[in-house]
Amino acid sequence: MTKVNSQTYSLFYLQDKGRFVKFSAPTSAYIIYKSFRINLLTGTRENIEVQDFLSRLEDIKLFNNLDNAHVFHLFYEVGYIVENCEELAKENIPLAMEFVYQNSAMFDLPESGEVPTPEPVQYPSFKKYKQQFRKGREKLLNGECYQFNLTSPFFFKFSQSFSPEDFIGKVWKNKNKIGAFAHCTFVSELNQLFLSNSPECLFQFKPSPTPTIYSMPIKGTEAVLSNGDRNKAWQKLKSCKKNEAELFMITDLVRNDLTRIQLSPSIICAKKQALNVPGIVHQFSIVKTHAMKGLNLLQVIKGLFPGGSITGAPKRNVLKILKSLEGYDRGFYCGSTVAIHKNMKAASINIRSCELDFGSLEMKYCSGGGITLGSNEASEFDETYAKMESFLQLLKV
Numbered sequence: 001m002t003k004v005n006s007q008t009y010s011l012f013y014l015q016d017k018g019r020f021v022k023f024s025a026p027t028s029a030y031i032i033y034k035s036f037r038i039n040l041l042t043g044t045r046e047n048i049e050v051q052d053f054l055s056r057l058e059d060i061k062l063f064n065n066l067d068n069a070h071v072f073h074l075f076y077e078v079g080y081i082v083e084n085c086e087e088l089a090k091e092n093i094p095l096a097m098e099f100v101y102q103n104s105a106m107f108d109l110p111e112s113g114e115v116p117t118p119e120p121v122q123y124p125s126f127k128k129y130k131q132q133f134r135k136g137r138e139k140l141l142n143g144e145c146y147q148f149n150l151t152s153p154f155f156f157k158f159s160q161s162f163s164p165e166d167f168i169g170k171v172w173k174n175k176n177k178i179g180a181f182a183h184c185t186f187v188s189e190l191n192q193l194f195l196s197n198s199p200e201c202l203f204q205f206k207p208s209p210t211p212t213i214y215s216m217p218i219k220g221t222e223a224v225l226s227n228g229d230r231n232k233a234w235q236k237l238k239s240c241k242k243n244e245a246e247l248f249m250i251t252d253l254v255r256n257d258l259t260r261i262q263l264s265p266s267i268i269c270a271k272k273q274a275l276n277v278p279g280i281v282h283q284f285s286i287v288k289t290h291a292m293k294g295l296n297l298l299q300v301i302k303g304l305f306p307g308g309s310i311t312g313a314p315k316r317n318v319l320k321i322l323k324s325l326e327g328y329d330r331g332f333y334c335g336s337t338v339a340i341h342k343n344m345k346a347a348s349i350n351i352r353s354c355e356l357d358f359g360s361l362e363m364k365y366c367s368g369g370g371i372t373l374g375s376n377e378a379s380e381f382d383e384t385y386a387k388m389e390s391f392l393q394l395l396k397v
Contacts, residue, residue, distance in 0.1 A: 006186055006188060007188050008024075009022055010185040020106070023104050026100060029100075031097050032094065036049070054078075058299075062207075062291065062295045069101040069339065070098075070100055071338070072340075074095075074335045075095050079311070082306070088320065093331070094331070109168065130381075133150065134377070140372065145321060146312070146372070152368060156362065164186040172197075174394075181348035183337055194355055195353065196350045197391065198349060198353060200309065200349040201346065202307050202349045205346065213295075214269075214286060215287050215304060219243070219246045220237055233280075237274075237283055245372060247272060254309075258303065262299065273286070306335070310351065333354075334349070353366075367391075
């Protein structure tokens with residue numbers, strides 16, 4: 001077992017500056033389960049339930065600026081609690097992590113160290129995917145949902161040890177391939193790195209000139225074989241009625257989610273735009289709503305989490321359907337990471353994300369896509385692999 005000497009820290013990409021900010025020296029750090037939490041700084045178990053954790057988010061007022069950075073990793077499964085289907089949440093898996101940091105400073109990425117190419121340990125099979133797809137399609141035909149986001153896990157193992165900084169430097173070596181909401185947290189007490197190269201925004205709060213909450217759902221994917229084909233891929237994606245229907249359906253869901261935060265009507269700022277990431281092109285929309293005084297983080301999370309683009313519609317029904325179909329815990333993947341520090345008040349949707357254990361040298365990466373009645377099982381399976389390959393490309397640079 002390899003123990004890394006790095007201390008716990010979080011990095012967040014600031015797109016307007018083209019640099020990362022580093023939060024370090026945690027004054028509190030917790031991993032939250034359904035009925036208890038673990039104090040990562042002392043190793044003690046405390047009888048604080050996940051409902052208590054969520055209730056305390058009400059104290060985070062978005063119109064106030066906090067000098068100490070607060071970082072919340074909301075794992076996908078805490079969505080069961082938020083959406084009032086608590087019976088789906090297991091007792092023994094993490095639902096969230098919470099950090100309060102004392103220090104913050106701009107951070108220059110380290111030079112990429114030696115990171116071996118990860119070897120595949122377990123990949124999803126088409127046979128199993130086809131069974132999941134067809135069971136889900138029955139739910140669509142029965143009118144139980146209109147769209148669901150079917151995902152699968154990929155497991156890898158590295159042949160030799162390396163540091164979190166080596167891995168970070170490798171993944172984000174090319175600045176043009178850093179996601180708009182890229183971030184990571186290395187948890188020294190767990191000897192694990194949680195890294196996301198996400199391009200997707202759950203919410204962003206802007207206090208001026210008019211207080212506004214934005215959300216930017218992504219739906220629709222087309223593989224790009226080479227940079228010269230990128231415009232061709234976008235034209236194909238843009239003209240695809242199936243992908244357009246997916247995007248518009250989830251955009252409408254997000255409009256409703258934003259509206260229910262403070263009962264302030266939401267509007268669509270951009271209906272369909274291109275988003276370029278390594279090896280693929282996506283389409284996304286921008287939705288916004290007016291934010292009123294007194295807005296707190298719990299209101300936003302209750303309104304938006306888990307993100308509509310990684311669940312489906314209607315959200316609560318789909319959470320139950322996916323629980324029966326997928327057969328694994330998404331965890332960090334498809335959850336959201338919230339960063340609150342001074343005028344930074346935003347949250348990602350953690351696609352393009354991995355969990356890396358430096359003790360076992362094992363990495364978990366997941367991907368998937370939206371399924372409607374217009375979906376083809378072979379094409380959707382290929383898309384799942386294309387999104388995995390898109391992330392692995394970052395390790396091959």
